[in-house]
Amino acid sequence: MLKTLITKLLCALLALPTLAAAVDLHFTEIAPGVHAFVGEMSGRTYENEGMNANVGFVVTKEGVVVIDSGSSYQVAKKMHEAIRRVTKQPVKYVINTGGQDHRWLGNGYFKEQGATIIAHKKAIDDMTARGVEHLAGLKRDLKERIDGTVVTLPDQSFDQEKTLKLGGTELRIIHYFGGHTPGDSVVWLPQSRVLFSGDLVYVDRMLGVIPVSNTKDWLASFEGLEKLAPKKIVPGHGKVCDLAKAKRDTKDYLALLRSHMKTALDKGLDLQRALDTLDQSRFKSLLNYESLKGGNASRTYLEMETE
Numbered sequence: 001m002l003k004t005l006i007t008k009l010l011c012a013l014l015a016l017p018t019l020a021a022a023v024d025l026h027f028t029e030i031a032p033g034v035h036a037f038v039g040e041m042s043g044r045t046y047e048n049e050g051m052n053a054n055v056g057f058v059v060t061k062e063g064v065v066v067i068d069s070g071s072s073y074q075v076a077k078k079m080h081e082a083i084r085r086v087t088k089q090p091v092k093y094v095i096n097t098g099g100q101d102h103r104w105l106g107n108g109y110f111k112e113q114g115a116t117i118i119a120h121k122k123a124i125d126d127m128t129a130r131g132v133e134h135l136a137g138l139k140r141d142l143k144e145r146i147d148g149t150v151v152t153l154p155d156q157s158f159d160q161e162k163t164l165k166l167g168g169t170e171l172r173i174i175h176y177f178g179g180h181t182p183g184d185s186v187v188w189l190p191q192s193r194v195l196f197s198g199d200l201v202y203v204d205r206m207l208g209v210i211p212v213s214n215t216k217d218w219l220a221s222f223e224g225l226e227k228l229a230p231k232k233i234v235p236g237h238g239k240v241c242d243l244a245k246a247k248r249d250t251k252d253y254l255a256l257l258r259s260h261m262k263t264a265l266d267k268g269l270d271l272q273r274a275l276d277t278l279d280q281s282r283f284k285s286l287l288n289y290e291s292l293k294g295g296n297a298s299r300t301y302l303e304m305e306t307e
């Protein structure tokens with residue numbers, strides 16, 4: 001009896017590190033039928049399985065719509081397990097809100113389940129261009145946890161806007177302009193006034209201006225989504241928030257970068273001088289501030305130099 005108990009305890013203890021070291025895809029219902037997962041705000045790691053981003057799903061009477069399929073086949077499978085704990089409805093659609101790895105590398109799993117995958121045409125171009133590179137990058141961190149993942153492009157594209165009506169729920173997929181990536185789109189639920197903003201909104205952590213980003217388009221996209229007057233926003237990264245917070249952590253920051261760089265370019269300052277005279281410290285409470293502020297500033301300067 002005692003021996004069995006000790007063996008059981010030992011087994012449980014041995015299993016702990018492996019259990020603790022994988023992503024826990026815990027979804028919260030933020031409005032009736034609307035579920036969101038908020039990922040870690042650090043970088044991609046073996047432990048978080050590349051899920052340092054937010055994803056969601058919407059349950060309707062006639063099926064489920066997944067918003068972003070996650071970073072890998074295995075993550076998508078775990079998402080599906082989480083969905084099954086909520087509903088027996090099948091996953092009918094997957095929407096990819098952008099072209100970055102954790103928005104779409106789980107597509108292969110959901111395609112096997114018979115789901116139709118939708119993304120903006122520019123997101124599909126972006127996936128085509130960067131998919132192999134994304135997989136290779138994630139393989140370094142995720143090791144065997146990337147196994148099973150293959151580049152799986154969406155089945156359907158759209159131009160500016162596409163409306164899905166499923167089981168009495170309306171989902172509007174809207175592309176304004178690019179932003180963090182060229183094909184960034186939002187998913188708007190007019191009935192609950194919830195917005196899945198994808199990577200057009202970052203809160204709690206500093207946004208990343210990456211080589212495929214465009215800050216002018218990003219600000220213009222933000223102005224578009226603002227007009228929807230969402231009650232709740234599931235940002236691409238950071239906790240579920242309201243519009244005021246999204247504006248503070250994303251729009252105001254982009255506006256600061258752009259207004260500073262405009263003045264610097266008008267004065268004829270070179271890149272180094274433009275960087276030296278920029279004070280971003282009012283955003284220093286955002287996570288990853290130190291590691292991202294330099295790249296964000298220089299990419300904005302280089303972008304605006306050619307505008």
Ligand SMILES: [Zn+2]
Binds near residue numbers: 053100199236237
């Ligand atoms: Zn992202």
